[in-house]
Amino acid sequence: MKTKLCFATNNAHKLEEIQAILGDSFELLSLKDIHCSEELPETGDTLEANSLQKAQYLYDHYQVNCFADDSGLEVHALGGEPGVDSAHYAGPQRSHADNVNLLLKNLSDKNDRSAQFRTVITLIQNGKISQFEGIIKGQIITDLRGSAGFGYDPIFVPEGYTATFAEMSLTEKGKISHRARAFGKLVAFLD
Numbered sequence: 001m002k003t004k005l006c007f008a009t010n011n012a013h014k015l016e017e018i019q020a021i022l023g024d025s026f027e028l029l030s031l032k033d034i035h036c037s038e039e040l041p042e043t044g045d046t047l048e049a050n051s052l053q054k055a056q057y058l059y060d061h062y063q064v065n066c067f068a069d070d071s072g073l074e075v076h077a078l079g080g081e082p083g084v085d086s087a088h089y090a091g092p093q094r095s096h097a098d099n100v101n102l103l104l105k106n107l108s109d110k111n112d113r114s115a116q117f118r119t120v121i122t123l124i125q126n127g128k129i130s131q132f133e134g135i136i137k138g139q140i141i142t143d144l145r146g147s148a149g150f151g152y153d154p155i156f157v158p159e160g161y162t163a164t165f166a167e168m169s170l171t172e173k174g175k176i177s178h179r180a181r182a183f184g185k186l187v188a189f190l191d
């Protein structure tokens with residue numbers, strides 16, 4: 001029998017990608033599949049707290065085994081900011097361009113431009129909580145480069161590379177990204 005597991009997303013692409021890795025023994029359910037249409041709570045001040053909050057909400061309200069992810073960009077010279085606030089760094093309108101511009105402005109007088117993208121996934125299976133972390137380290141450049149990807153991709157060059165995330169193909173980014181690394185650990189655990 002297939003093990004049902006809800007992934008706290010309605011992004012069909014994300015769901016398909018993880019379903020393909022997990023194979024036939026798991027049936028991934030989206031939020032829509034479990035008839036969850038409300039916004040999941042995300043009021044924590046760390047990625048760990050937010051992904052746990054989302055997974056716990058689903059587990060408590062929908063009685064499903066589930067997992068939720070949360071990601072952010074952590075910039076060393078800014079004490080880890082924008083971190084958990086990455087999506088709305090420049091304000092509640094959640095504009096990627098505004099966020100990128102504010103980050104470049106805040107970094108303009110700093111020599112240390114090191115940063116990392118980090119993802120935390122929280123899995124809850126029969127009440128048991130497990131967390132998985134994925135990190136990719138790199139540098140924030142001074143100007144935007146590339147048009148692929150989203151968010152902070154045009155200003156992030158991963159360690160060991162010269163291209164920004166926005167200059168890489170989805171496949172290339174998908175091999176090294178914070179998200180890929182965290183999901184790799186989740187899949188290894190579930191297998």
Ligand code: IMP
Nearest residue numbers: 069070071072073086087150151152153
């Ligand atoms: P989420 O938790 O995956 O929704 O990510 C929250 C925010 O972090 C996004 O809105 C982006 O601003 C930023 N972020 C997370 N992952 C990436 C990435 O792979 N590239 C660029 N920005 C990202």
